[in-house]
Amino acid sequence: MNTTHNLTSNATLCPRESSITEVVYPILYSLIFVISFMLNSLTIWIFFKIKRTHSFIFYLKNLVGADMLMTLTFPLKILSESDLAPWELTWFVCRFSAVVFYINMYASLMFLSLISLARCLKIVKPFGNYKLHDIMCARIFSAGVWLFMLTLGIPNMILTNKMATASNVKHCISLKSSLGVKWHKAVIYICTGIFFVGLLVLIVCYALISKEIHKSNKKFKSSANKNCKTNQNIASVVAVFFFCFVPYHLCRISFTTSQTDSKINCTAKNILYHGKEITLFLAACNGCLDPIIYFFLCKSFRELLLKKLNVKIKIAGTQISHNNTRSQVHP
Template structure:
């Protein structure tokens, strides 16, 4: 996609929308996310690292979630640089091509953070599910089990993160869109395949997280008030996981669905095409803010991990 021709996107002959703001918006939003992401992650991880060395399954998932955040934070300067250059090209003040290696690396780091964040947030929710709903199944919450599951998730995330850029690259080979989503009807099969993978990678974790949350609430509702108080930390962690998950990822995936279907011509709605195109940069930035909000989960879960660690030591000494 020629950057000089993307100020107006046409779905139909009489359906255009001005998206020239996106380069400046991306530069500002990603700069803010980078600053707050570095500060919040450093502060929260400092608190989290004060926990005794004896890890729990929750701590394992939190450490992996932090790693996914770090991948995205370190990719932000690359994205800011790209959009700075892209803005110059759109204003006809420069002629610059980032190169395929730059595009692949930046795109891959984005998906590692996005879906690494999704999967490890769900792991935290499911971990709380077994802690509350099935407390006798503690073998499923062993540190070794959590580490093995984390390795499997990283393999899945890396496979997805490498596959999606390759699919987009195949769909973009004629117009060199790099970080801009391709919209060619000629390559609609490839684009829809990538869309299907993205939506499945969001919907299945979302359903699993909702199931875990509803099951936890059902169990806690039946407990005496005194025992409910003991699970306040668990509820706090679950609430923050739900807020981060659905606030950051749901608007992005819903907008991406409408955006892609109108771009490839499967849905012919000028209004939907205009709205989703204008909202796309905003929703992408909103999804990216998960690396700033996740430290809140580290903060609130640190006391929970400390309590579980103390409990494990107490049990071991008996």
């Protein structure tokens, strides 16, 4: 109980700069909400047109679902932080909406890792019979991702159960019970572990793919251009991952520690808070950038999109036209 009392006291003693929290962040999130909602709506529409059942497509569909659910939490965050809604909405964001955001953000991170692993096995061992390529196993892995994230997230909702007031809702941690604070910290460390595992998977997959492409280029000079394109496509996944998730996780643990340490002064707490919020915004940009990954990695998605947009373009040495594109093609 002392921990929770200290949190509440420190929350009261550390007001945040309203011009930034109530103006700058809502504007930034409004911009990415519009972009992310439009791109993910288009992506969902395209994926509904792709009827072929394939594990890679299945992972991509789960990824776009996670991105859209995360995007739908942005309006609540915007209204809450801009102070345009009653403080009860901020309580709802703290207890439910923010948890939904994090559940889907880390689900996205895990699906990116599964997608990278699936692509790596397809390129490095194209004739191997791996469970990751089996559609039934893809469904089991995907269900496992969602179940795992819900197991982490739902207790955070339940344990954010202290009485809310207009003053303490500005600091979500002050709404948690003492057990809720401990669970919150544990989840942060678990999710940080998920991030580092995902980062390792991406780095290893990219290294193996690059090595395989280098070997292929030595044997078959004619395929060098295509292999270079493949390498660039995988690199786009790594680039999005680094841009969105690395800065946030460098800040997150320090910020969480500051929330539960009464010895840290208000200046340091506010610096860490804004560092966390800025890098969290970069993580939220993942919803805008993932559709670009779909375009480069998924042939079915790319060709169907170009067909619907009536675009004629040359990609990886193959001319794609709305007249000769079929919706049922390999990914």
